[in-house]
Amino acid sequence: MAVTVFIPSPLRSYTGKQASVMLEGETVEEVLGNLASRFAQLRPHLYAENGGLRSYVNIYLNDKDIRYLKQGKTPVGASDTLSIVPAIAGGAPGIEAVPDVALRNEEILRYSRHLIMPEVGMKGQMRLKASRVLIVGAGGLGSPLGLYLAAAGVGTIGIVDFDVVEVTNLQRQIVHTTADIGRSKLASAEESIRGVNPHVVVEPHEVRLTSENALRILERYDVIVDGTDNFATRYLVNDACVLLGKPNVYGSIFRFDGQVSVFDARSGPCYRCLYPAPPPPGLVPSCAEGGVLGVLPGIIGSLQALETIKLIIGQGDTLVGRLVLFDALRFSFRELTLRKDPACPICGESPTIHALIDYDEFCGIPASPAGQGGTAQRDITVEQLKAQRDRGENLFLLDVREPHEYDIVHLDAHLIPLGDLPARMSELDTTQDIVVYCRTGVRSAQAAEFLRKSGFARVRNLTGGIDAWAQRIDPSLPRY
Amino acid sequence: MIRIGEDALQQIRDHGVRTYPEECCGVMLGREVDGNRTIDAVYPVDNVQEVNRKRRFLVSPAQYLEAERTAAERGMDLLGFYHSHPDHPAAPSQYDTEHALPWFTYVIVSVREGKADDLTAWALRENRDRFEQASVVVSAPAAHATQPHATGIPAKPRKEL
Numbered sequence: 087m088a089v090t091v092f093i094p095s096p097l098r099s100y101t102g103k104q105a106s107v108m109l110e111g112e113t114v115e116e117v118l119g120n121l122a123s124r125f126a127q128l129r130p131h132l133y134a135e136n137g138g139l140r141s142y143v144n145i146y147l148n149d150k151d152i153r154y155l156k157q158g159k160t161p162v163g164a165s166d167t168l169s170i171v172p173a174i175a176g177g178a179p180g181i182e183a184v185p186d187v188a189l190r191n192e193e194i195l196r197y198s199r200h201l202i203m204p205e206v207g208m209k210g211q212m213r214l215k216a217s218r219v220l221i222v223g224a225g226g227l228g229s230p231l232g233l234y235l236a237a238a239g240v241g242t243i244g245i246v247d248f249d250v251v252e253v254t255n256l257q258r259q260i261v262h263t264t265a266d267i268g269r270s271k272l273a274s275a276e277e278s279i280r281g282v283n284p285h286v287v288v289e290p291h292e293v294r295l296t297s298e299n300a301l302r303i304l305e306r307y308d309v310i311v312d313g314t315d316n317f318a319t320r321y322l323v324n325d326a327c328v329l330l331g332k333p334n335v336y337g338s339i340f341r342f343d344g345q346v347s348v349f350d351a352r353s354g355p356c357y358r359c360l361y362p363a364p365p366p367p368g369l370v371p372s373c374a375e376g377g378v379l380g381v382l383p384g385i386i387g388s389l390q391a392l393e394t395i396k397l398i399i400g401q402g403d404t405l406v407g408r409l410v411l412f413d414a415l416r417f418s419f420r421e422l423t424l425r426k427d428p429a430c431p432i433c434g435e436s437p438t439i440h441a442l443i444d445y446d447e448f449c450g451i452p453a454s455p456a457g458q459g460g461t462a463q464r465d466i467t468v469e470q471l472k473a474q475r476d477r478g479e480n481l482f483l484l485d486v487r488e489p490h491e492y493d494i495v496h497l498d499a500h501l502i503p504l505g506d507l508p509a510r511m512s513e514l515d516t517t518q519d520i521v522v523y524c525r526t527g528v529r530s531a532q533a534a535e536f537l538r539k540s541g542f543a544r545v546r547n548l549t550g551g552i553d554a555w556a557q558r559i560d561p562s563l564p565r566y
Numbered sequence: 567m568i569r570i571g572e573d574a575l576q577q578i579r580d581h582g583v584r585t586y587p588e589e590c591c592g593v594m595l596g597r598e599v600d601g602n603r604t605i606d607a608v609y610p611v612d613n614v615q616e617v618n619r620k621r622r623f624l625v626s627p628a629q630y631l632e633a634e635r636t637a638a639e640r641g642m643d644l645l646g647f648y649h650s651h652p653d654h655p656a657a658p659s660q661y662d663t664e665h666a667l668p669w670f671t672y673v674i675v676s677v678r679e680g681k682a683d684d685l686t687a688w689a690l691r692e693n694r695d696r697f698e699q700a701s702v703v704v705s706a707p708a709a710h711a712t713q714p715h716a717t718g719i720p721a722k723p724r725k726e727l
Binding site: 094130141142146174175176177178186 | 624634652659668
């Protein structure tokens with residue numbers, strides 16, 4: 087469907103002097119994409135380096151700003167006119183004590199509990215509104231972060247995530263609801279945030295953060311908040327923040343324990359000063375493997391939101407140079423002083439890292455899932471296991487999970503928790519065909535490797551674990 | 567190089583003095599013939615910036631579209647916008663560069679202690695990295711502002727700034 091696009095005077099030199107052009111497209115972004123394809127020299131003046139429209143480019147559908155419609159997704163029809171309307175702005179140089187934002191009366195009322203505190207006041211609230219915060223991960227930590235930062239009036243919140251909401255997330259990820267299961271986490275988080283505060287601009291980045299895109303995404307934000315659940319991304323976020331000179335509000339959670347700090351290499355240590363190298367893969371289980379108390383990310387994420395707000399309004403003492411450890415079972419907060427490591431490879435006195443590296447490799451993660459050939463005899467799929475059992479083959483099933491997991495669901499297997507395996511190997515027969523399983527296949531892979539090294543030749547790991555069995559073989563079993 | 571009528575020039579200066587200590591902004595209309603620009607008419611628009619008006623100006627989208635319409639109706643080109651820098655030099659700021667558009671001419675008038683001072687003209691370089699200054703040539707008021715250079719002979723420059 088062809089739509090009329092109005093070209094403003096300054097851009098007509100790229101459209102052969104035409105003041106309007108007819109272009110195909112079902113939505114605003116399709117039409118604009120076609121415009122930039124047809125007139126390639128126009129592109130840098132319409133789009134910023136990150137692929138979004140430049141901040142001074144307004145798009146009107148007939149007489150309505152698309153920001154108040156469905157933005158780029160706004161549908162267009164044949165009788166519509168799309169106008170590119172540049173915002174004409176400028177001004178004298180000078181350092182700004184107060185950013186270029188105004189608070190409407192509705193906002194003044196909304197933030198009144200902030201405004202009556204002198205530490206925040208109008209100046210602090212305007213700084214919040216002018217600020218741009220990036221949350222990496224819309225999960226356990228990202229949930230309270232997104233909600234509290236939005237409620238507090240942070241003007242622009244970017245979120246990086248590429249997952250969909252699963253039912254197992256809902257025990258802790260309060261930005262998502264039961265109705266969101268199966269939706270993209272970004273769409274779900276954006277909706278919740280808008281519900282809390284419609285004044286907030288949400289910038290979704292539906293990508294996996296990588297060495298290729300991290301600098302480009304992070305550079306547009308004032309504060310980066312790390313809500314990731316793996317070491318590779320955590321080192322990536324740290325290094326990108328150091329290279330860009332931005333503060334990194336760090337948080338991590340596991341079972342009943344949490345950590346919080348603010349890494350800002352310009353004035354203090356970075357994550358590498360604290361942990362120069364990642365642990366060997368598999369040594370520290372993820373929350374999916376080891377579990378996490380649902381309220382814990384609520385506490386740690388809220389502390390991260392607190393530190394983010396303090397950084398923006400410039401009040402109080404931040405956690406730069408301090409690491410706080412929270413033990414929920416004992417209920418204790420401990421504080422450790424962190425020092426900048428002069429030998430730190432990225433923020434030390436003579437750094438050796440000047441660009442982002444391959445973080446999967448750095449963290450010992452294979453570039454691709456284990457090759458099929460080498461592991462064919464070491465792995466068994468749930469379908470193969472089912473077939474062998476149905477044929478009545480003599481297989482010894484070994485469950486290496488914890489007893490409380492065995493209580494949830496099991497496959498009538500012999501139970502030896504992974505940690506007890508070295509001491510209880512005598513319960514196994516070295517000549518028998520053994521299939522080891524756990525929940526998803528990570529711990530059982532370690533167990534199988536350990537057994538092979540200990541002389542058990544015929545050990546196979548059930549890929550995907552009992553979770554794959556429940557999904558693909560016996561849906562009557564509960565998943566957890 | 568841009569030519570600008572003496573009347574238009576005076577209107578820009580007067581506008582900057584009127585809004586001092588806040589920034590003023592306005593529309594510049596005229597003609598571009600073979601790369602030579604002549605500004606024949608200017609008119610003020612409201613600075614809709616809500617805060618920091620001593621350091622910032624903003625033209626509303628509605629006023630922008632109105633400027634395009636006015637230019638088209640009068641058979642002129644929308645050549646650019648002017649604004650003032652109260653108590654600051656007539657040179658573009660980083661903020662000006664970030665918000666600038668290609669092709670437009672930007673005229674900046676410095677207003678010091680309420681009096682109009684230097685006036686300069688600028689255009690954004692094609693790669694957007696910075697502005698390039700254009701010389702300003704004051705031309706005599708055109709007899710028929712809506713149809714300049716009807717004879718094909720440009721008005722003679724009187725004074726180079």
